[in-house]
Amino acid sequence: MIAPAASVLVPLPVALPLLAGAALLLVGKFLPGRIPDAIAVLTAILVVAIDARLAAQSLQGPLVYWMGGWQPTGGVTLGIAFVVDEAEAILGAFMALLFAASFVFAWGYFEDIRAFFHVLMLIFLAAMQGFCFTHDLFNLFVWFEVMSVTAFALTAYRLEADPLEGALNFTVTNTIGSFLILGGVALAYSLTSVLDFGALARSLAQHAQDPVAVAAFCMLAIGLLIKGAAMPFHFWLADAHAVAPSPVSVIFSGAMVPLALFGLGKIYWDVFAPVPAVQLLMRTLVLALGMTTAVIGGLACLRQRHLKRLLAFSTVSHGGILLIGLSLPGAVSLGGVLAYFVGHGLVKGSLFMIAGILLARAGGIDELWLRGRGRPLWPAGIAMAVAAVLLGGAPIGLMDSGSRLIGTAAAARGEDWVLIAMVLGAACTGGAVLRGAGRIFLGLGAVAGEEARGPSDEESEKADRPLWLMMLPVTVLLIVALGAGVAHVDEAVLGAAQRFLSWDGPSSIAPVSVPPAVAAPGTTHSFVPWATIALALLIAAHDLGRAWLPGSWRRVSDRVLSGPVFGAIDRAHDGVIGDYVVWMLIGLALFSVSSAAALHAG
Amino acid sequence: MSYLPWAIAAWLFGVGVYGVITSRHYVHLIGCLTVIQSATYVALLSIGYRFGSVAPIFYSRPTSTPAVDPVLQALVLTDIVVGATVTALLLALTLQVHKKRGTVNPERLRPFRQ
Numbered sequence: 001m002i003a004p005a006a007s008v009l010v011p012l013p014v015a016l017p018l019l020a021g022a023a024l025l026l027v028g029k030f031l032p033g034r035i036p037d038a039i040a041v042l043t044a045i046l047v048v049a050i051d052a053r054l055a056a057q058s059l060q061g062p063l064v065y066w067m068g069g070w071q072p073t074g075g076v077t078l079g080i081a082f083v084v085d086e087a088e089a090i091l092g093a094f095m096a097l098l099f100a101a102s103f104v105f106a107w108g109y110f111e112d113i114r115a116f117f118h119v120l121m122l123i124f125l126a127a128m129q130g131f132c133f134t135h136d137l138f139n140l141f142v143w144f145e146v147m148s149v150t151a152f153a154l155t156a157y158r159l160e161a162d163p164l165e166g167a168l169n170f171t172v173t174n175t176i177g178s179f180l181i182l183g184g185v186a187l188a189y190s191l192t193s194v195l196d197f198g199a200l201a202r203s204l205a206q207h208a209q210d211p212v213a214v215a216a217f218c219m220l221a222i223g224l225l226i227k228g229a230a231m232p233f234h235f236w237l238a239d240a241h242a243v244a245p246s247p248v249s250v251i252f253s254g255a256m257v258p259l260a261l262f263g264l265g266k267i268y269w270d271v272f273a274p275v276p277a278v279q280l281l282m283r284t285l286v287l288a289l290g291m292t293t294a295v296i297g298g299l300a301c302l303r304q305r306h307l308k309r310l311l312a313f314s315t316v317s318h319g320g321i322l323l324i325g326l327s328l329p330g331a332v333s334l335g336g337v338l339a340y341f342v343g344h345g346l347v348k349g350s351l352f353m354i355a356g357i358l359l360a361r362a363g364g365i366d367e368l369w370l371r372g373r374g375r376p377l378w379p380a381g382i383a384m385a386v387a388a389v390l391l392g393g394a395p396i397g398l399m400d401s402g403s404r405l406i407g408t409a410a411a412a413r414g415e416d417w418v419l420i421a422m423v424l425g426a427a428c429t430g431g432a433v434l435r436g437a438g439r440i441f442l443g444l445g446a447v448a449g450e451e452a453r454g455p456s457d458e459e460s461e462k463a464d465r466p467l468w469l470m471m472l473p474v475t476v477l478l479i480v481a482l483g484a485g486v487a488h489v490d491e492a493v494l495g496a497a498q499r500f501l502s503w504d505g506p507s508s509i510a511p512v513s514v515p516p517a518v519a520a521p522g523t524t525h526s527f528v529p530w531a532t533i534a535l536a537l538l539i540a541a542h543d544l545g546r547a548w549l550p551g552s553w554r555r556v557s558d559r560v561l562s563g564p565v566f567g568a569i570d571r572a573h574d575g576v577i578g579d580y581v582v583w584m585l586i587g588l589a590l591f592s593v594s595s596a597a598a599l600h601a602g
Numbered sequence: 603m604s605y606l607p608w609a610i611a612a613w614l615f616g617v618g619v620y621g622v623i624t625s626r627h628y629v630h631l632i633g634c635l636t637v638i639q640s641a642t643y644v645a646l647l648s649i650g651y652r653f654g655s656v657a658p659i660f661y662s663r664p665t666s667t668p669a670v671d672p673v674l675q676a677l678v679l680t681d682i683v684v685g686a687t688v689t690a691l692l693l694a695l696t697l698q699v700h701k702k703r704g705t706v707n708p709e710r711l712r713p714f715r716q
Contacts (some may be wrong), residue, residue: 078673110611132659138677138680142680143685145684145688148688149684149687149688149691152688152690152691152695156698158694159702159703161699161702161703162713162714164698164699164702165703165713166713167649167695168628168692168695168696168699168708168711169713170694171688171691171692172622172631172635173694174691175688176619176622176635176636176638178684179615179638179639179641179642180640182677183611183615183642183645183682184644186642186646186649186677187645188644189649189673189674190649192691193671195673239713240713242713243713246675306714310716396606454715455714457714459692475631528617546665574712575711575712575713575714576708577622577631577711577714578623578624578625578708578709581619581622581623582623585619585623587711
């Protein structure tokens with residue numbers, strides 16, 4: 001048995017950015033030029049270093065830190081704990097790395113408006129670290145809310161019409177989500193009278209048949225799925241990610257959305273796993289939502305011409321793949337989720353930076369307008385092609401490790417059909433980004449297809465940074481995403497996942513034992529990555545080569561793609577907040593009916 | 603514990619969401635969001651309430667006096683702070699969007715479709 005160790009480093013990833021943010025707010029006005037940029041980059045790098053140290057320390061056992069020394073006494077757990085496992089420390093370090101890259105990318109970009117951008121981003125970083133480490137249900141809500149409010153303000157940062165409208169949609173939908181989370185916290189507390197994850201799980205094991213426990217899980221899950229942009233709660237995402245400044249979209253797509261989904265996994269494994277009806281909900285409803293999200297997100301992605309909106313829908317699709325991984329039990333699938341989380345964040349972060357480069361250097365974001373105008377920026381074109389191939393499921397790098405492990409876990413359960421959704425999602429998004437790269441940097445694709453009907457916007461960002469400075473973080477992120485410097489990814493994530501599953505929940509109230517090592521499973525269906533990338537290339541080639549296609553084929557495909565089935569995707573994403581909330585109610589009804597069925601079956 | 607507070611919370615949530623869906627003015631819509639939030643206040647306070655107990659302040663009475671659950675009161679206080687922040691931010695966004703677009707009708711405020 002291992003008694004959890006305490007480490008003074010545990011609260012620092014939250015405290016440091018908060019302190020740096022407060023200090024910048026206080027004196028930012030008086031600091032000359034690039035000092036706030038330098039402070040922000042250094043703080044983020046320091047957080048990466050602390051998280052890396054925590055990851056190393058947590059190999060021996062989970063790190064538990066009680067705020068203010070309020071340890072459980074006499075079986076009563078009143079305090080708030082941070083619990084850090086290797087998995088959480090790795091995710092924390094990755095998110096801080098993304099922030100550091102984003103600060104470098106935005107170097108000098110926001111200087112004319114004092115240091116408000118840096119202050120908001122640093123608080124955002126602190127909130128994400130807190131959300132990742134916390135072991136208390138209400139504290140989770142607080143970090144969720146801090147994360148949300150800074151994100152709302154950052155979305156509307158440019159104070160122009162489209163960003164303001166996107167931010168309003170984002171704020172209203174996500175605020176309803178956070179009230180649902182609070183309702184879920186209230187229901188869980190009414191049943192158990194505790195908030196600590198470990199104590200909650202112990203108490204819920206005695207109320208495993210209680211419908212209130214299932215209702216609490218549903219409300220928490222819906223709140224997190226709204227932030228995690230799963231169907232049918234994902235509508236806000238395309239509006240918000242497309243209008244936010246590109247350094248902010250890097251964080252939104254690369255870290256915030258996947259983190260909310262990881263939060264769902266965390267409350268499931270740490271708290272609600274003893275409830276049979278909740279297990280059933282995860283295995284059926286959440287899996288179905290993940291598969292639908294992966295496919296619909298991919299199809300919607302192909303129909304966009306606004307590059308940031310296209311990338312936003314690709315995030316929806318890859319969030320669906322993460323959700324599939326979360327719904328499958330066991331360390332293999334969770335290890336896949338960890339690798340996919342990091343790999344996708346690195347690739348998507350660099351793609352949003354490339355969109356930022358086009359905004360600043362080519363003066364636009366519309367794929368059709370940009371045709372051929374990217375030629376002078378060819379290094380960005382190479383990076384975009386590499387990122388597209390990684391996104392499209394090529395058998396190399398962290399994303400491939402992730403999807404391979406998730407696919408293997410599904411196949412081991414005899415659910416091979418799950419792979420269809422994963423292949424379609426990855427191929428559509430990879431194909432769409434490849435099409436964009438070919439059109440913008442090679443001037444291909446003079447005849448546009450269905451994407452010409454997608455909504456677009458004239459937009460540009462300040463062109464005051466040299467190309468090499470903007471390409472530096474893109475290159476670093478892509479090199480890490482290709483798996484450089486990370487040996488034996490599969491073994492590493494499997495170990496982290498195994499320790500997370502056996503340590504994270506109970507470690508705040510009980511000693512834990514060393515879990516048995518899991519061997520890396522043999523790959524089933526090794527042709528899948530090749531089939532995915534081939535399909536992505538086919539989609540891109542088809543869309544770029546329209547001019548050479550026979551006229552009859554073009555007419556038929558145009559009629560199908562603009563017909564009632566595919567056209568419905570565009571009509572649903574209409575930008576009206578009332579419609580988005582109706583979709584949320586449909587999701588709520590779906591959860592209610594499914595939990596009633598799950599309770600009946602259990 | 604009585605079911606009445608839960609029924610009230612569910613009703614407040616329902617009318618609030620109905621208001622958000624049908625609203626034609628963003629300030630009205632923000633008011634409806636506050637109604638949804640009131641549902642969480644009612645739920646939280648009713649969970650912590652104990653009949654025949656006092657407020658959890660033991661300055662002038664023995665600590666063994668039955669009191670309502672102070673944890674829930676702390677949660678409601680935090681909830682109020684969160685709600686105030688979001689409402690202030692939303693109102694500021696509404697003001698700005700009115701300056702740019704000249705309307706605050708959610709039906710007409712559709713990003714990318716002007």
